[in-house]
Each structure stands twice: as structure tokens, then as C-alpha cells.
Amino acid sequence: MxxxxxxxxxxxxxxxxxxxxxxxxxxxxxxxxxxxxxxxxxxxxxxxxxxxxxxxxxxxxxxxxxxxxxxxxxxxxxxxxxxxxxxxxxxxxxxxxxxxxxxxxxxxxxxxxxxxxxxxxxxxxxxRQVAGAMTAVMGLAPQRIEEICAQAGDVGLVEVANYNETGQTVISGQRAAVAEAARLAAAAGAERTVPLKVSAPFHCSxxxxxxxxxxxxxxxxxxxxxxxxxxxxxxxxxxxxxxxxxxxxxxxxxxxxxxxxxxxxxxxxxxxxxxxxxxxxxxxxxxxxxxxxxxxxxxxxxxxxxxxxxxxxxxxxx
Incomplete structure (x- = not known):
């Protein structure tokens, strides 16, 4: 090598x-x-x-x-x-x-x-203190997902946690806000939204x-x-x-x-x-x-x- x-x-x-x-x-x-x-x-x-x-x-x-x-x-x-x-x-x-x-x-x-x-x-x-969640969003540009997280902010805190690749971005935050952001992403044309099996809302505020x-x-x-x-x-x-x-x-x-x-x-x-x-x-x-x-x-x-x-x-x- x-x-x-x-x-x-x-x-x-x-x-x-x-x-x-x-x-x-x-x-x-x-x-x-x-x-x-x-x-x-x-x-x-x-x-x-x-x-x-x-x-x-x-x-x-x-x-x-x-x-x-x-x-x-x-x-x-x-x-x-x-x-x-x-x-x-x-x-x-x-x-x-x-x-x-x-x-x-x-x-x-x-x-x-x-x-x-x-x-x-x-x-x-x-x-243990926060009802948190993470979801992977496929098929939307990261900038669009950032906008969607801001839109979902009325429900609670949700932010981009992982910029993994151009077609896969992970969001993290309070469970209801993550669910709302995933719904908005699907409506905006995301190919898939996949809830992650994690025990904490990593890489967010x-x-x-x-x-x-x-x-x-x-x-x-x-x-x-x-x-x-x-x-x-x-x-x-x-x-x-x-x-x-x-x-x-x-x-x-x-x-x-x-x-x-x-x-x-x-x-x-x-x-x-x-x-x-x-x-x-x-x-x-x-x-x-x-x-x-x-x-x-x-x-x-x-x-x-x-x-x-x-x-x-x-x-x-x-």
C-alpha cells in the first residue's frame, strides 16, 4: 500500500x-x-x-x-x-x-x-433527562435540511448532527422536533428518513x-x-x-x-x-x-x- x-x-x-x-x-x-x-x-x-x-x-x-x-x-x-x-x-x-x-x-x-x-x-x-432522537435523511442537500430544522424549531430543538455524505445527513434533538423535521424532509422530497437506534441525541445543543x-x-x-x-x-x-x-x-x-x-x-x-x-x-x-x-x-x-x-x-x- x-x-x-x-x-x-x-x-x-x-x-x-x-x-x-x-x-x-x-x-x-x-x-x-x-x-x-x-x-x-x-x-x-x-x-x-x-x-x-x-x-x-x-x-x-x-x-x-x-x-x-x-x-x-x-x-x-x-x-x-x-x-x-x-x-x-x-x-x-x-x-x-x-x-x-x-x-x-x-x-x-x-x-x-x-x-x-x-x-x-x-x-x-x-x-435520561431528555426525550431525544436521531434520524438519517437521505436524498436532500444538507443546506435544505438545515432550513427544515429551523422550520421545525417551533416544535422543539432539532439540529444537523452528522454531515456524513452529500446524500446522507443526520438530524438530532428533542424527539417531537426530530419527528417534525423528518416529516418536513419527506414532504420536501427526501428519498428516505430512517430513525436511528441510539440512546441519546448526540451532536446537538x-x-x-x-x-x-x-x-x-x-x-x-x-x-x-x-x-x-x-x-x-x-x-x-x-x-x-x-x-x-x-x-x-x-x-x-x-x-x-x-x-x-x-x-x-x-x-x-x-x-x-x-x-x-x-x-x-x-x-x-x-x-x-x-x-x-x-x-x-x-x-x-x-x-x-x-x-x-x-x-x-x-x-x-x-
């Missing part, structure tokens, strides 16, 4: 039952160690949750977030330690930004795990109330300057230094995910290959549909991980 590669790390929604079982089986000394250390750091049975638990156990956001992060870190360890993986351009979708910062040497893995655990707990607390408490957690962790290019999902632009990375993680709670801008910035920095590291293939789909002629890879299963390890041993990622 001699092309310039964007290493992409997935966020919540990518979890699935037994998502790390193949990693433990095929790579016990790398993936197994990472999951065991994350389990010890948090006191959560992450190894069990990621290898044997059913899907329902992964539904609460305070569980899903550290489980996805731990699985992504396990894949990252396999690629680094068994194949000499050396990423130079990284980005993560919301939660995935923590794995991207670990990959770039900004955060230690265990600070990332602890931060994500607290992040999930705080977000879960918001969900409802999350602003937890920013100060989470910022206190962030100040307890060391943030180094990036080794390589990190593209922020909050701004869609490069992260300048460790202080910038810390500030962006605070802003990320209530700010929209600008994945369209992330991919555009990557393209302008010469990226031609896209590698999704962690469970799922959501980001691979975004890259395939957004970037004409892109070479897209994922690590979603044992076959893909093994093939990638063999390939990286012959030609490292740059």
Missing part, C-alpha cells in the same frame, strides 16, 4: 455482537492483550462484551463507546505490532476520533479508554450541559502534538497541536460531525486510499460513495484483517 492512505476509525453504531471474537482467536498476544488491559483499566468486562455478549448488551451508550474503542485499538495493535503499520493521515468519526488520536500519538490508549467511558456516562445521563464536566476530565490527561496529520471531525480541518486536540474533543460533544469535509481535506492532502480500522464498514461506504475512484479497505472480519496484515508486511502504509 504505497499510496497516501487515510486511516479511518468508526464511531457508535458500528458495534455488533462478537465483534472482536476473531481478533482474540487469531491474534491473542496483541488483540487479546489490548482488551485485557482495557478491561482492567475500566473494571468493565470488555473482553466478554466484545467477544461473547449478545447485541443487547452493547446497546447502552456508556457500554457501546468503550467497547467500540477497545475493539478498534485491538485492530490497531495487530496492524502495528504484527505488520509494522505506520499511519500518517488519520481521522475518526465522532467516538472514532479518540482512536485516531491514539494512532497519531496524541493520547495514550488508556487515557482514551477512560475518557470515552466517562463520555458515554455523561451522554447517557443526558438521554442538548449535549452542551455536559461540556464543562467533560472538560475537567480532559484536563487530567496529557495531549501530545500529533505525529502526522490528524483531521478533526469537528472542523473537517487538520488538528494543530495537542491543545487544539483537547479543545476539539470538548466541542465534539455538541458539535456536528463534518465527515464530508474530512474526506475533502484528505483528498486535498493527496489521499487516494482509505482504510477503515475497527468494527463495521460504515466509513468505507461513505468513502466509496463520496470519492470517485477511491481504493477502500476495511478490517471488519478475520479474512480482511489477515489479508491486510500480509499486504502491509510487504508494503507499509504511508
Amino acid at each position: 504505497n499510496e497516501t492512505t487515510l486511516s479511518m476509525f468508526p464511531g457508535q453504531g458500528s458495534q455488533r455482537a462478537k465483534m472482536a471474537a476473531h481478533l482474540i482467536q487469531d491474534h491473542p498476544w496483541t488483540a487479546g492483550r489490548v482488551l485485557a488491559e482495557a478491561t482492567e483499566a475500566l473494571g468493565l468486562p470488555l473482553t466478554e462484551l466484545c467477544t461473547t455478549a449478545d447485541a443487547s448488551a452493547l446497546e447502552p451508550t456508556e457500554i457501546a463507546q468503550p467497547a467500540i474503542l477497545a475493539t478498534s485499538l485491538a485492530v490497531l495493535a495487530v496492524l502495528r505490532e504484527e505488520a509494522g503499520y505506520r499511519p500518517s493521515v488519520v481521522a475518526g468519526h465522532s467516538l472514532g476520533e479518540y482512536t485516531a488520536l491514539v494512532a497519531a500519538g496524541v493520547l495514550s490508549p488508556w487515557d482514551a479508554v477512560r475518557l470515552v467511558r466517562r463520555r458515554g456516562e455523561l451522554m447517557a445521563a443526558v438521554s 442538548l449535549m452542551s450541559e455536559i461540556e464543562d464536566e467533560f472538560a475537567a476530565e480532559l484536563t487530567r490527561c496529557a495531549f501530545a502534538d500529533p505525529a502526522g496529520l490528524v483531521i478533526s471531525s469537528v472542523t473537517g480541518l487538520p488538528v494543530r497541536d495537542g491543545a487544539d486536540a483537547r479543545a476539539l474533543l470538548r466541542r465534539q460533544l455538541a458539535g456536528a460531525v463534518r465527515w464530508v469535509d474530512v474526506l475533502d481535506t484528505a483528498r486535498r492532502h493527496g489521499v487516494t486510499t482509505y482504510l477503515e480500522i475497527g468494527p463495521g464498514r460504515v466509513l468505507s461506504g461513505f468513502a466509496n460513495r463520496t470519492v470517485p475512484g477511491a481504493v477502500v479497505r476495511s478490517t471488519n472480519d478475520a479474512r480482511r484483517v489477515s489479508a491486510l496484515v500480509r499486504e502491509l508486511r510487504l508494503a507499509p502504509v504511508v
